[in-house]
Amino acid sequence: MATTIGSYIATRLAQIGIKNHFVVPGDYNLVLLDKLQENPNLQEVNCSNELNCSFAAEGYARAKGIAAVIVTFSVGAFSAFDGIGSAYGENLPVILISGSPNTNDEGDHHLLHHTIGTHSFDYQYEMAQRITCAAVQLKNAEDAPRLIDYAIRESLTQKKPCYIEVPTNMSSASCAPPGPIEAVLCPLETNPKALEAAVTSSIKFIESRLKPTLLAGPKLKCAGAEQAFIRLAEALGCAVAVLPAAKSLFPEDHPQFCGVYWGQVSTKKADAIIEWSDLTICAGCVFTDYSTTGWTSLQSSAHRLEAGFDDVKFSGHYFDQIALSDFLNALADRISTNDKSLIEYNRLRPTSPTIEAARPTAPITRKEMVRQIHKLITSETTLFAETGDSWFNGIQMDLTRGACFEIEMQWGHIGWSIPACVGYAVGAPERKIITMVGDGSFQMTAQEVSLMVRLKKPIIIFLINNFGYTIEVEIHDGPYNNIKNWNYAALVEAFNANDGKAKGFQVRTAGELADAIEKANSNVEGPTLIEIQINRDDCTNELITWGHFVALANGRPPRLSS
Ligand SMILES: Cc1ncc(Cn2nnc(CCOP(=O)(O)OP(=O)(O)O)c2C)c(N)n1
């Protein structure tokens, strides 16, 4: 029995595990939103703007592994592109669905609202092709099922966003009903011969080295390879570090854990052991200027074996069509133990510094703030660390087993954490969410606290007010790093209007912070923002070091053309 394109899309979204889709309405998508509303398995979530909407979907995908955001043409989609860029860089399958002009308008040579004023309307689709793994326009009802399934399949397989453009007169057009969802769910199939060759060569290479170590990267998560990584770690018995964007993907209470490897700003002396090792087996790693502290901590390729999302490479060898978890499991089955690096690390292993509690009347400092936030982390906590000194404060916090850590280090869009953490909260309502965000970042997307109020999400927001863009100051200072101060505590309570339960506190002493945290823990019907006012120079030493090397990397002189 025929269905409509809008209902076809709704069925597919529900079948791939989406329960909530994120929307901002516009006249080009209203009929489509109605069709999604008709599906009892879908519940729409309304955001304040399309930038936040796309980040909320990105956060939902961090919790659920898939997300959908529905916006209107051009004026909506252009903002949403920012969150799609994040999803691409962060390996998250977010489905961007945009309404678009009636299919007759181009042929009628019409000029339309919400466009750049040209007679052609394909520019958005062309832009979307650059930031998604698959982009389709549903201009023909008969072809729509094929295009919808293609876009969703590519997104799920590649763990990248896709784009589906739905002209306003097509949502209610009839089309064939969806076929079996199995035809859409096609996970990467490992080629057995490639796997065998990769494992045999890798073992030979690893066993030719004296003191291998393991390094976890962020793609372990999108590859669903965390458990396989732990199996390999325990089979090999070596020291194990994680990249900053992979924090929490390997248990930090594991006896083989040796910290976050981030060059000179590593934690727990992870750099000492990784750089002492003669081979680092990198699983799902992404090496960028930020994750290598301005390229100062990238091992030579001769000392790296890289197991990627779907390939394996090391000096003189390359194998592809291999799912990361298949490779790690097969290696774990056959690798011999070599615990030299762990023995060496245990010799170096630093004791965790205990930070003395400040007197209650003492002015609040960054150290005391970190000490008090750290105490809140349990196995149910998900800690969001926003771009800024919050990265460094978050990275240094030891995580109890089960605690999760979310960071957007590839895209690094300040303000991401506010919409992303509420989208995450929609996808994982059982998690206790703590967000650390700077004043500059918060000013980018503050409106989405309103969604936390609307959904009664008890998120605790630690707003570190150091009166400006400190991370930028440490990379390269200038008057542009100064921002207008806000009364952040008052702002969040403004979102209550007559029925909200948001609470805001401004704290200046250790005692006031402790008191505000107590109140936040008992505010279960809405978000609590605790604004912590600290001196701009009260930042981590790690940020200062990291900023110095990133600035050097940015400042490399242009190569003289030969
Ligand atoms: C959308 C976007 N625009 C500009 C930037 C550059 N940037 N990166 N970090 C910052 C400042 C962050 O300041 P805050 O959030 O206050 O964090 P702190 O470093 O703790 O002061 C900027 C302006 C950015 N990362 N993302």
Ligand SMILES: [Mg+2]
């Ligand atoms: Mg700041």
